[in-house]
Amino acid sequence: MKKRINLFLIFLIGSFGSLAQSSQERLSISSSMDSTILNQIKSQFQLNYDKREREIGQYLIKNPEQKRSFVKDGSVYYLQRIDANGTPIYINTKNKASGELIKANQLYTGGSLGVNIAGQSMIAGVWDGGQVRASHELLSGKVGMQAGQTYDGSASNYAGNNHQTHVTGTIVGKDIVNQPSARGIAFEASAQNYDWDNDLAEMATFASGGYLISNHSYGYSNDNTLPEWLFGAYDYQAQQWDLLLKNAPNYLPFIAVGNEQQFNGNSAKAGYDLITGTCAAKNVMTVGAVNGDKTMSDYSNWGPTDDGRLKPEIVTKGTGINSSYFADQNTNQPSDVAYSGNGANSSGTSYASPAAAGAGLLLQQYYNSLHGSYMKAATLKALMLTTAEDLGQPGPDNKFGWGLLDVEKAADAIKSKSSAGNPTAQQVSDTDSKGSFIEEITYNIANNGLAEREVSVTADGSVPLIVGIAWTDDEGTEQTSAEGVDPTTSRLVHEFDLLVRNVNSSNDTRPWKPSVMSNRTANATLQTGWFDGNNNNYKQVKIDNPVAGAEYKIFIRKKASSPAALKAISLVVTGTSQTACPQTLTLTNPTHNVSTGIQVFQAVQTVVASNVISGSADVVMRAGNSIELKPSTSGGGNTFESGSGTKFLATIGGCAN
Ligand SMILES: [Ca+2]
Ligand SMILES: [Ca+2]
Ligand SMILES: [Ca+2]
Structure with missing residues (x-):
């Protein structure tokens, strides 16, 4: 018939139609994680938090002139903990929005990808310094403070409440007639809002629910109250976040790098060495800010970390961002006009990070709509970094990281993803050659520094061949004040490296080697051998002029000091040939x-x-x-x-x- x-x-x-992140899909992610371990570390985070709260209480009794929270220059400051040396550590909001610069609009209806991806049914976690104005017309019906979020939602916390509201609008703000510039990056998505108090335990719960992305536009105050050794340090905060993320490999937090480039407590470094706290974690995306003309802003912090890791990792627009505003503190009415004026046009890495987080939601949604699953956090990170537009000094640099987020290019790579021949075998070929290769490698390479995993790809030749690997690393050894200022000890646990060879000519290309702290203003060089002092858990080989149609082999090795246990590696390749x-x-x-x-x-x-x-x-x-x-x-x-x-x-x- x-x-x-x-x-x-x-x-x-x-x-x-786009496929949403359904509860079924979240359950599937949720059940792929070890809930026993996640619950254990969540309890540990909660105990640590309770202990810190007691220590803060005692400190404030002994030091009555100090305040738990205050507002200075429009930023909210909050006493987060007392460190092991008795120093009070403050965090603050990163005040100082963006879609077209990073080309997120190419995923919307009418964009170059020809799809309608705007965050439908995707949910972002937003941790910030105050309460969100859930009734704002850009946000109503799709955002809200979660249970137990009691941190100062009063009218007097105007700055904090505005910050949470503005950041949330940059991610999910609705597409309202006559207010296109206030539209969020993922304007059909929604948000779960949290105050920054007890964030880590709350993030463990969020991640175990199968959610994928959160934003954190706050961090250490980076002023002269912060001890010098903490600038660039892989400290307790960074380590604890990596512990969580190791156990929640689908979840990627985006963090604002901070706005203290000109005024900070580490002034001898002239804008560099300003990566602190959670920004220094290995498994997060640390986001810096550029102006609308792609020039460096005069506030965004520069890296690297003390152990020579590239930070920030990526930049987006942070200057002049229009978004929802907590404008009317007295009547608690939605602001109809504030975001079209009245100071709602704000600048700061606070507004760069949520743009990247919103883009992360779009890319996950798009990937799932085409390939039926979501990317692991390391894959999303590798995709964003491998497709970024290089700015500033050639190659990775300590101001712009890997460059400007390019959502269109990342989406193109998702669209042209080839199927892996056999992901679990030692050798894999890009068999159907559609233009990019995005795979998570779960083949366990022997930890002897010599055994290799091989992936063969064919170069297109008209564009650079770019190969990136990333992995969600285990938490490293905590850096303490006992190590002094700028210790260079690597904080990696698992270490992988790669090499790309033109099979015909036997020409080899090694990864970029970002400039470390002692050489922080210099241009990046290339590694000259395996594991050549590159302490990053994202590495990239770029071949500017590959031979069209030539076979290139990617070799990946695992350093002998790494654990023998399997650690998944995310591999992203762009610039492969397409079948005629x-x-x-x-x-x-x-x-x-x-x-x-x-x-x-x-x-x-x-x-x-x-x-x-x-x-x-x-x-x-x-x-x-x-x-x-x-x-x-x-x-x-x-x-x-x-x-x-x-x-x-x-x-x-x-x-x-
Ligand atoms: Ca909280
Ligand atoms: Ca330092
Ligand atoms: Ca650069």
Whole structure:
């Protein structure tokens, strides 16, 4: 039995609805983690928090002139803990929004990707210094403080409440007529809001719920109350966040790098060495800010960390960001006008980080819509860094990190992701060559510094071949004041390295080697050997002019000092070749029988079938310009026959689709 499918019933992939992060999908992520360990470390975080609160109480009794919280220059300061040496450590909001600069709009309706990805059903976690104005018209119905968030939501905490509200609007603010500049990056997404108190235990709960992304636009005050050794240090805070993230590998927090470039407690370094606290963790995304013309802002903090890791990792626009504003502190009314004026146009890394977090939601949503699962945190991080637009000094540098977030390029890589030949084997080939390679490698490389995992790709040749690896590392050894200022000891536990070889010429290219603290203003160089003093858990090889059609082999090794246990590695490659795509695909009927499974025709000029789609088969057809449906011999006219109860998907617009 055959039925006729009219030309107009062909589904174009570009019109497919986006897939949301359903509760079922969150449950699947949730059940992939070890809940016993997560609950244990959550209890540990809570105990640590309770202990710190007691210590703060005692400190404030002994030092009545000190305040738990205060506002200075529009930023909220909060006494977070007393460190092991009795020093009070304050955190503050990073005041000082952005979509077009990072090209997030290319994922919206009308954008270059041809999809409608705007954060539908995605949920961000927002930890910040006050309470969100949930009634704001840009936010109403989709944001709200979560249970137990009691930190100073009073009218007197105007600065903190405004900050939480502005940051949330930058991620999820609605698309309202006449206010396009106040639209959030993921404007169809929603948010769960938390105050910054007890953040780590709350984040453990959030992560165990299967959520993927959160934003944190606060950090150490970085003023002259902060001991010098803490600048650039992988301290207790950084270590504890890595402990959580090791056990929640799907979850990526975005953190504002801070705005103390000009005024800080480490002034001898002239803007560098300002990475502190959670910003120095290995498994987070630390975000800096540029101006609208892609120049460095005059406030965004510069790295690196003391152990020579590149920070910030990425930059987005942070200057002049329009968003929701907690404007009316007295009547608790939504602000209708404030975000179109009245100081709502704010600057700071606080507003750069949520733009990147919103972009993370979009990229996860898009990836899931095409590939049926979400990326691990290390994969999302590797994708963002591998596709970033280099700014400032050539290659990675301590001001711009890997460069400006480019959501369009990252989305293109997702769209043109090839299928891995055999992800668990030692050798893998990019068999169907669609333009990029995004895989999580779960093959366990022997920890002897010599054994290799090989991945073969074919270069396109018209664009650079860029290869990035990242992994969610275990928590490293905590840096303490006993080590003094700027200790260079690596904080990595697992260490991987890579090399890319042109198989024909045997030319090898090694990864970028970012400049370390002692050499912080210099241009990056390239590694000259394996494990060449590169302490980063993201490494990148860039071949500017690869040979078109040539095979390149990626070799990955594990350092001998690493644990023997398996650690997954995320691999992102862009600039691979695409299988030739016919400009016109002509479908005629009948000749051949392709009745089972998913059939992909992309290099065949004419697909002919006697029983083209029978049973429950899905048939995918791709062409560069058009798909021509030849009249059926039995039906006549503009019809094409397929089996009863079946479907097929025709994609026009290139084999990379
Ligand atoms: Ca809290
Ligand atoms: Ca330092
Ligand atoms: Ca650069």
